[in-house]
Amino acid sequence: ETGVTQSPTHLIKTRGQQVTLRCSSQSGHNTVSWYQQALGQGPQFIFQYYREEENGRGNFPPRFSGLQFPNYSSELNVNALELDDSALYLCASSAGQTGELFFGEGSRLTVL
Amino acid sequence: QQQVKQSPQSLIVQKGGISIINCAYENTAFDYFPWYQQFPGKGPALLIAIRPDVSEKKEGRFTISFNKSAKQFSLHIMDSQPGDSATYFCAASWGLGRALTFGSGTRLQVQP
Numbered sequence: 114e115t116g117v118t119q120s121p122t123h124l125i126k127t128r129g130q131q132v133t134l135r136c137s138s139q140s141g142h143n144t145v146s147w148y149q150q151a152l153g154q155g156p157q158f159i160f161q162y163y164r165e166e167e168n169g170r171g172n173f174p175p176r177f178s179g180l181q182f183p184n185y186s187s188e189l190n191v192n193a194l195e196l197d198d199s200a201l202y203l204c205a206s207s208a209g210q211t212g213e214l215f216f217g218e219g220s221r222l223t224v225l
Numbered sequence: 226q227q228q229v230k231q232s233p234q235s236l237i238v239q240k241g242g243i244s245i246i247n248c249a250y251e252n253t254a255f256d257y258f259p260w261y262q263q264f265p266g267k268g269p270a271l272l273i274a275i276r277p278d279v280s281e282k283k284e285g286r287f288t289i290s291f292n293k294s295a296k297q298f299s300l301h302i303m304d305s306q307p308g309d310s311a312t313y314f315c316a317a318s319w320g321l322g323r324a325l326t327f328g329s330g331t332r333l334q335v336q337p
Contacts, residue, residue, distance in 0.1 A: 117268070126264075144322065153330070154329060154330070155231075155314050155316075155327030155328050155330050156325070157327070157331050158267065158324040158325060158326070161324060169323070169324050170259075171324060174258060177294070203268050203269070205268075208323050209322065210335050211320060211321050211322040212321065212322050213274075213321065213322070214271070214322065214325070216261075216268030216269050216270065217268050218266065218267050218268045219268050221335070
């Protein structure tokens with residue numbers, strides 16, 4: 114059984130640029146959630162996708178957007194990057210909307 | 226009302242000792258309380274979780290104690306081992322699979 118995989122693992126961007134992060138959910142999982150984890154902090158919920166529809170959103174501005182594809186993989190897009198966007202971005206998948214969350218290892222974004 | 230407060234921020238325990246981490250929540254609508262373990266460079270992994278209808282849950286060396294009236298829950302790690310050295314996060318949500326609100330984390334170091 115393949116776990117949650119994320120790419121890229123590390124990337125560096127400059128302020129104002131745009132970034133796309135990708136996530137492949139665990140086999141059999143149709144729900145994907147994204148979290149932002151700043152250094153030394155707990156993860157913060159960005160949004161969740163269920164069957165290609167956004168199914169809940171945290172306190173993040175609209176420049177954070179996402180997609181879920183028919184194969185349940187997902188993308189997180191962040192426009193107009195700010196220095197404070199530097200963080201570990203975690204993807205988690207679950208089997209349905211009431212399943213246990215399984216996290217990937219994250220994508221480390223540095224904004225200069 | 227969304228906060229989950231976690232303490233201590235860091236903890237040093239001798240091998241074989243008991244590690245205790247505490248969390249308090251404000252929102253009485255929360256009904257799922259998991260604990261996650263995170264090693265450096267890895268995503269959080271579910272350790273143990275509890276629902277508010279029980280006051281204690283034990284899995285191996287890990288025990289959650291839950292006090293609904295005080296809105297507090299804690300993680301006890303018995304016979305702590307150096308391999309337990311990691312960052313631990315408590316979390317809460319309105320049901321399994323829903324958006325998690327995480328605590329700020331406790332960095333545990335178990336000395337041999």
